Amino acid sequence: MDPLESLSLFFSVMLIIVVLLFMGSMVLYSLPVFEKFGIKFIVGTEWNPRKDIFGALPFVWGTFITSTIAIVFAIVISYGAAYFIVEIAPPKLREFLSSVIELIVAIPSVIIGLWGIFYVVPLVRDFLKPLSSPLSFIPFLSGETSGYSLMAAIIVLTLMITPISTSFIKNALESVPMELKEAAYALGATRYEVFKIVSKPLTRRAALAGIILAYGRAVGETMAVVMVVGNTPNISLSLFNPGYTLAAVIANEFLEATSVLHISALIALGVILFVWSLVVNTLAILIMKRVRIG
Amino acid sequence: MLRFMLKNRKFWLLLILFTVPLILMVSAPQAITLVGQGATFPEPLIMEWIIHFQERYRNITVIYKGTGSGAGVKAILSRTVDFAGSDAPMKLSEWEEANRKFGPIFHIPETMGGVAVVFNIPEVEELNLSGDVLADIYLGRIEYWDDPRIVSLNPGVGLPHERIYVVKRADSSGTTYIFTDYLSHVSAEWASTIGKTKTFSFPDAIGDRGLTGYGNAGVAQIIQQIPYSIGYVEFAYAVKGGLKTVALRNKAGNFVKPSLETIAEAAKYALSLPDPEESWHNVSIVNSPGENTYPIVSFTYILVYKYQDSPKICAALKTWLRWILTEGQQYSERLLYPSLPQNIVEIGLSAVERLQTNTGSEGYKFQLCLIFPLLLASIGIENRSCGECIGEDN
Amino acid sequence: MRPSLRSLTDKFYTAFAIFAFLILIIPLLHIILSIIMNGIKRLDLELITSPPKSLLGSGGGILHAIIGTAMVVFIAMLISLPLGFFVGLYLAEFAKGKFAHFLRTLISVLAGIPSIIAGVFAYTVIVVVYGFSALAGGFALGIIAIPYVARSTEEALGSVPMEIKEAGFSLGIERWKVVLFIDVGYAKSRIIAGFLLALARVIGETAPLLITILGGINIPSNIFSPANAIPLVIYQYALSPFRIWHNIAWSAALLLMIIVLVINLGVRYYLKIKAIY
Numbered sequence: 004m005d006p007l008e009s010l011s012l013f014f015s016v017m018l019i020i021v022v023l024l025f026m027g028s029m030v031l032y033s034l035p036v037f038e039k040f041g042i043k044f045i046v047g048t049e050w051n052p053r054k055d056i057f058g059a060l061p062f063v064w065g066t067f068i069t070s071t072i073a074i075v076f077a078i079v080i081s082y083g084a085a086y087f088i089v090e091i092a093p094p095k096l097r098e099f100l101s102s103v104i105e106l107i108v109a110i111p112s113v114i115i116g117l118w119g120i121f122y123v124v125p126l127v128r129d130f131l132k133p134l135s136s137p138l139s140f141i142p143f144l145s146g147e148t149s150g151y152s153l154m155a156a157i158i159v160l161t162l163m164i165t166p167i168s169t170s171f172i173k174n175a176l177e178s179v180p181m182e183l184k185e186a187a188y189a190l191g192a193t194r195y196e197v198f199k200i201v202s203k204p205l206t207r208r209a210a211l212a213g214i215i216l217a218y219g220r221a222v223g224e225t226m227a228v229v230m231v232v233g234n235t236p237n238i239s240l241s242l243f244n245p246g247y248t249l250a251a252v253i254a255n256e257f258l259e260a261t262s263v264l265h266i267s268a269l270i271a272l273g274v275i276l277f278v279w280s281l282v283v284n285t286l287a288i289l290i291m292k293r294v295r296i297g
Numbered sequence: 298m299l300r301f302m303l304k305n306r307k308f309w310l311l312l313i314l315f316t317v318p319l320i321l322m323v324s325a326p327q328a329i330t331l332v333g334q335g336a337t338f339p340e341p342l343i344m345e346w347i348i349h350f351q352e353r354y355r356n357i358t359v360i361y362k363g364t365g366s367g368a369g370v371k372a373i374l375s376r377t378v379d380f381a382g383s384d385a386p387m388k389l390s391e392w393e394e395a396n397r398k399f400g401p402i403f404h405i406p407e408t409m410g411g412v413a414v415v416f417n418i419p420e421v422e423e424l425n426l427s428g429d430v431l432a433d434i435y436l437g438r439i440e441y442w443d444d445p446r447i448v449s450l451n452p453g454v455g456l457p458h459e460r461i462y463v464v465k466r467a468d469s470s471g472t473t474y475i476f477t478d479y480l481s482h483v484s485a486e487w488a489s490t491i492g493k494t495k496t497f498s499f500p501d502a503i504g505d506r507g508l509t510g511y512g513n514a515g516v517a518q519i520i521q522q523i524p525y526s527i528g529y530v531e532f533a534y535a536v537k538g539g540l541k542t543v544a545l546r547n548k549a550g551n552f553v554k555p556s557l558e559t560i561a562e563a564a565k566y567a568l569s570l571p572d573p574e575e576s577w578h579n580v581s582i583v584n585s586p587g588e589n590t591y592p593i594v595s596f597t598y599i600l601v602y603k604y605q606d607s608p609k610i611c612a613a614l615k616t617w618l619r620w621i622l623t624e625g626q627q628y629s630e631r632l633l634y635p636s637l638p639q640n641i642v643e644i645g646l647s648a649v650e651r652l653q654t655n656t657g658s659e660g661y662k663f664q665l666c667l668i669f670p671l672l673l674a675s676i677g678i679e680n681r682s683c684g685e686c687i688g689e690d691n
Numbered sequence: 692m693r694p695s696l697r698s699l700t701d702k703f704y705t706a707f708a709i710f711a712f713l714i715l716i717i718p719l720l721h722i723i724l725s726i727i728m729n730g731i732k733r734l735d736l737e738l739i740t741s742p743p744k745s746l747l748g749s750g751g752g753i754l755h756a757i758i759g760t761a762m763v764v765f766i767a768m769l770i771s772l773p774l775g776f777f778v779g780l781y782l783a784e785f786a787k788g789k790f791a792h793f794l795r796t797l798i799s800v801l802a803g804i805p806s807i808i809a810g811v812f813a814y815t816v817i818v819v820v821y822g823f824s825a826l827a828g829g830f831a832l833g834i835i836a837i838p839y840v841a842r843s844t845e846e847a848l849g850s851v852p853m854e855i856k857e858a859g860f861s862l863g864i865e866r867w868k869v870v871l872f873i874d875v876g877y878a879k880s881r882i883i884a885g886f887l888l889a890l891a892r893v894i895g896e897t898a899p900l901l902i903t904i905l906g907g908i909n910i911p912s913n914i915f916s917p918a919n920a921i922p923l924v925i926y927q928y929a930l931s932p933f934r935i936w937h938n939i940a941w942s943a944a945l946l947l948m949i950i951v952l953v954i955n956l957g958v959r960y961y962l963k964i965k966a967i968y
Contacts, residue, residue: 007867011781014774015794018837022797025812025834032668032815034675053367053469083711091708107719109951111895113922114944117929118722121729121937128522149522162718169715193701223805225898226926234511235467250807250898257811257902259334259364261375263670273808284803318765322825325912330822330905341933345746351908352742358909358917514932537932631747668819 026277033271036264044271050236052256057268059275061236065246066276069153069228070221072242073160077217080165082210085172090194101173107166116230119159124150124231127158132243148243151233157242159227164217171213175206212291219283223276225250249276326356329613333361335369335382336471337512338531339408339597342632343382346625350617353624357613363512367469367495373402373600377667379610380618381600382407384471385495386577393576400604403652404577405645406596407621408634411560412475413535414543414593415520416527418442420457425450427546428483428584428592434527435463435480436487437502442525450546457525460506464519464528467509469495475595476529479583483592529593532560533633547592548584555591561635562587563594570641573648574603596641604655611654618649723948730945733938738946743908750935753943755910759825759918760894762911763904766829767836767893772886774833775840782841783848784870802838809834810899823905825918831899836889843885847878880965884958891954895947897922921947 036057037044047058088100128150135144148154179202187197233245234255249272260266333343340363347359361382364372369381374395386404387395395402414431416424426434430446433439439446443456466473474495481488491497499507508523510516513530517538520528527543532555535542544552553559566585571577577598584592599618605611622637622645629636637645737752744751778798782791813831821827851874859869875882897920900906905917906927919927921943928940 005865005867007871008781008785011777011785014777015781015786018774018778019794019797021834022801028815029808029811031675032671035671038674053371080711080714083708084715086704087708087712091705103719104715107715109891109955110722111897111922111947111951113895113897113926113929114726114948115722117925117940117944118725120929122721122725147523149519162715165715193697195701195704196697198704219803223803223807225805225807226922230926230929250805253807253811254898254901257814259362259368259372260667261368261371261377263667263674266667266671267674270811273811276805277808280803280805281800284799288799315769319769322762322765322912322914327913328909328911328916330907330917332905341746344931347908348743348745348751355909358907360905360907360917517932534932628745628747668815 029270029274029277033267033274035267036271039264044268045275048238050252052260052262052265055262055264057264057271059249059268059272061238062247062249062252062272063275064238065153065156065232066222066248066250066279068242069156069160069232069246069248070218072157073164073221074168074214074218076157076161077165077168078214080161081168081172081214081217084165084169085176086198088169088173089176090198101170104166104169104173107162108170112163112224112226113230115159115163116227119155119227119231123155123158124152126150127152127155127243142240143242146239146241146243149233149245151231151245152243153232153239153246154242155231155233156228156246156248159231160221160224163224163227164221167217167220168210168213171216172206172210175209175213176202178209179205208290208293212287215283215287215290219280219287222283223250223280225254229254249273249279328356328358329609330358330360331379331610331613331617333359333369333380333382333599334364334372334378335361335600336366336384336597337363337514338366338384338410338472339382339634340513341533341537342408342629342634345628345632346621349628350620350625353620354616357616359617365466365468365512366471366474369600373602374398375667376602379601379614382597383600384410384595384597385474386580386598387600389576389578392578399602401574401602403573403601403603403648404580404598405573405601405618405622405648406637406641407599407645408626408629408637409560409564409582409594409596410634411532411555411563411591412472412479412529412593412595413532413540413555414527414529414545415517415535415538415540416543417520417524417541418457418459419524421454422541423451423454423544424541425544425546425552428479431543431545432480432484432487434461435465435503436484436490437463437500437504437506440506459525462506462508462523462526463499463503464508464510464516464523464526465499466496466516467511470512471495471595471597472513472529472531473497475583475593478581478595479593482584536633545592547590548586549588549590551588553589553591555593557630557633557635559589559591560594561638562590564635564638564641566590567596567641570644573644573651601652603651603653605652606655608654611652615649615652618652619646622646622649726941726945726948729938729941731942733942734945735942738939738942742910746933746935750933750939753919753921753924753939755908756919756921756924756943759904759911760920760922762825762914762918763828763832763900763920764890764894766826766914767832768886768890770830770833771836771840771889775837775889776844776882778837779841779844780848780870780875783845784874798838798841801834802842804835805898806831806835806896807898807902810902813899813903818903821915823903823917824915825904825911826914827903828900828918828920829914831903832893832896835896835899836893839889839892840885843888844882847881847885848874850881851877880962884962887954887958891951891958894954895922895951897926901926 045059048060049056049058050061088097092100128148132148139145183201184197187201228248229251234247235245236247253269253273257269343361366383366385369383370387372378373381441458442461443458448456478493481493508519510519513534516528517530517534520526520540521538542554544554547553563582563585567582582594622642626636740754741752742755809831813827817827817830855877859873900920900923906919906923907917911918925940925943928936
């Protein structure tokens with residue numbers, strides 16, 4: 004083995020050791036809280052650091068409801084926006100528009116959070132809540148709000164993850180061979196029908212990978228969420244209520260934890276979050292791998 | 298390959314680019330860090346102090362996070378901070394527990410402040426209330442703004458027939474402690490049911506009219522946004538938030554609004570304060586006598602360990618505490634906190650002089666205090682309290 | 692002719708697509724606009740040359756955060772550039788079969804870590820030993836940056852045409868020399884672009900810094916001292932009740948956006964010049 008190969012092998016092994024150390028220490032530090040509460044920790048509904056009672060469900064719920072609703076919005080908007088860029092916009096503008104969409108991804112999340120505090124929170128409080136008050140019998144839209152809410156978190160999350168899935172779908176749509184589309188046009192299909200019958204099925208896997216990746220981003224997003232979600236560990240159906248997510252509570256409470264069990268609980272939440280992201284990202288990779296072959 | 302690397306000019310350039318700054322950054326003098334946590338009551342003043350203190354003492358970094366008095370006391374009890382802030386003096390049981398583990402904890406009054414009762418009634422600018430009426434509002438006995446008892450205190454004011462939204466702190470709060478201490482003084486029923494406490498639940502009679510906010514800032518925000526609400530916040534937050542304040546009937550029978558002057562009056566009646574090495578759990582200056590005294594006033598304290606582990610931190614703490622008791626006080630009034638009367642400052646300074654270092658030990662790292670027992674706990678070893686785990690064995 | 696259902700659905704979808712695009716673009720424009728409009732107020736010399744000053748005055752600037760960001764990013768690059776480069780090199784040139792697959796999976800795992808968790812790791816490894824420090828923050832950001840550097844290096848080296856490699860071999864040059872000088876030389880611009888993009892990526896990260904560098908007002912001179920950073924100071928000031936600090940937060944956000952934009956556009960321009968993009 005030549006010197007360069009051994010040097011790079013050395014670094015690679017070092018990296019492997021670091022990552023394994025990382026995962027091992029996280030699991031180790033989360034053991035105490037699992038020892039005390041058992042597997043019930045994951046579905047525990049009460050989180051009260053002052054009484055040393057910890058349960059993960061409020062955060063699992065918050066992460067789940069915000070990410071899921073955000074990705075649903077993202078899927079709908081992405082398809083439309085990608086369709087627009089590829090099929091409707093003049094070809095010369097295409098590159099520019101894609102760059103603009105990708106620009107959103109580059110905005111640091113704390114800046115989106117800053118914008119969220121001063122614009123989205125008042126939007127939810129002064130516009131969306133009054134607008135939806137005739138519908139407030141629906142549990143999802145009930146209750147008063149200060150603006151800091153699951154809904155505000157959903158809005159910023161949607162904004163942050165939609166460009167990701169849009170890029171993927173756009174790239175996939177662009178790679179559909181022109182001959183196939185032209186054949187469909189020649190048979191008299193409308194632009195939408197070409198999309199529905201030709202492009203969509205062919206790009207299904209790539210689009211799915213992009214969507215899953217975007218979902219993974221939503222699950223792990225910390226700053227923008229912690230600045231607008233209200234940081235209250237309760238499980239409520241109403242989106243106007245404040246909530247909490249796994250990433251947000253770790254960021255907020257880690258420095259102020261005053262008992263060993265508290266830190267263990269927070270790290271345990273980190274393990275849950277980590278596993279969740281891992282599963283999501285692995286899924287995306289598996290799907291993408293199939294795309295390359297297929 | 299090595300020979301090539303040594304001869305190549307670009308390689309040397311890169312090496313210098315990376316290592317020179319690194320060497321500079323590792324060898325530069327290290328700052329001493331003081332970490333504190335606790336009350337949001339004095340937070341704006343402490344922030345201002347830190348800025349000016351930093352300009353004067355460049356090698357001491359002070360960090361303070363407003364997490365609420367309850368969190369501050371908890372931090373002191375688990376030794377994860379160098380000092381804590383609390384509006385409420387430590388409970389006797391808490392103080393004795395800390396005394397056993399770490400030695401005496403000093404209460405050093407850093408400033409004083411008033412708790413303003415704030416309200417949001419669009420139709421009304423000025424409101425008078427008495428202590429027992431206020432207590433009954435918080436007990437849920439008085440439900441509407443035009444209740445006869447409120448009306449009788451405010452002749453000629455057109456109070457609307459609206460439900461009263463009652464706001465309290467969601468977190469464990471010294472501001473709540475001061476407020477409930479006052480309510481306990483003026484309402485026998487409050488004293489016997491809820492008493493003075495950092496956190497309480499709304500009585501059932503409040504029903505759905507109860508709202509909660511985090512920190513003084515949270516409560517201020519709610520009052521700003523919800524009409525017909527009433528709440529309590531530290532005075533500076535009321536002014537900054539543009540909130541209307543209640544004129545409260547004081548012990549002498551006058552209706553007094555909170556202001557620098559009326560709040561500062563209460564300090565005159567802080568006649569005897571305990572020795573720093575004793576518990577301060579009985580200290581209270583609410584409902585003080587005096588024609589022009591605002592009734593809901595308190596000192597806010599810095600809690601600090603008498604026995605320090607590290608000589609450097611001990612010296613830095615002394616410098617910081619001395620500064621805020623002397624030069625720091627000049628910034629108080631501009632931020633709407635009355636400056637401390639000289640006799641109180643003297644008491645504080647004498648306590649600061651008594652800070653001393655445990656001989657021998659280099660110093661604990663408080664983060665170690667949490668992670669190390671965590672490591673032990675994760676492999677099944679019983680975790681012991683922090684003071685024992687690091688200090689005494691060395 | 693009566694419009695058919697098919698052409699109606701086509702028109703409807705077109706309208707929907709335009710609508711969806713607008714829903715995406717309009718908030719983006721609003722964000723950019725509000726950053727500019729709110730941030731321009733305090734985008735002055737004082738912002739970048741002064742540490743925080745009295746709340747009763749202008750509030751000072753964020754010099755402490757700028758220096759802190761420089762220190763933290765420097766450490767992050769110190770950790771991630773060599774590590775990421777050599778791992779990417781190994782994957783592109785030397786690795787085979789199962790080990791390569793394992794290594795790539797590990798890189799993907801690392802890439803998917805939520806940034807706050809990288810912060811927790813840095814806390815348990817660095818903060819516990821050295822205290823809250825720029826070193827800890829740099830370590831966390833370094834962990835986050837490694838996959839970006841590794842992937843872009845691997846991709847860059849993979850784009851080297853076989854003819855160039857073969858030409859080197861045919862001249863009798865040893866393997867490692869071919870890789871180091873010819874392959875890396877060919878892909879140099881792309882590799883450097885990868886470095887810069889990783890830098891742009893971590894310069895805006897906040898979550899890991901929250902729990903590793905402590906965020907005080909001091910101007911750090913030593914990596915073992917606590918520090919502040921531009922994204923962190925934006926967070927702190929945004930959450931404070933002081934209007935003066937809100938203004939500074941917007942200006943700091945504008946500054947950060949400008950830095951990130953300059954790096955991103957600079958990289959694109961650089962690649963265009965090298966006739967690659």
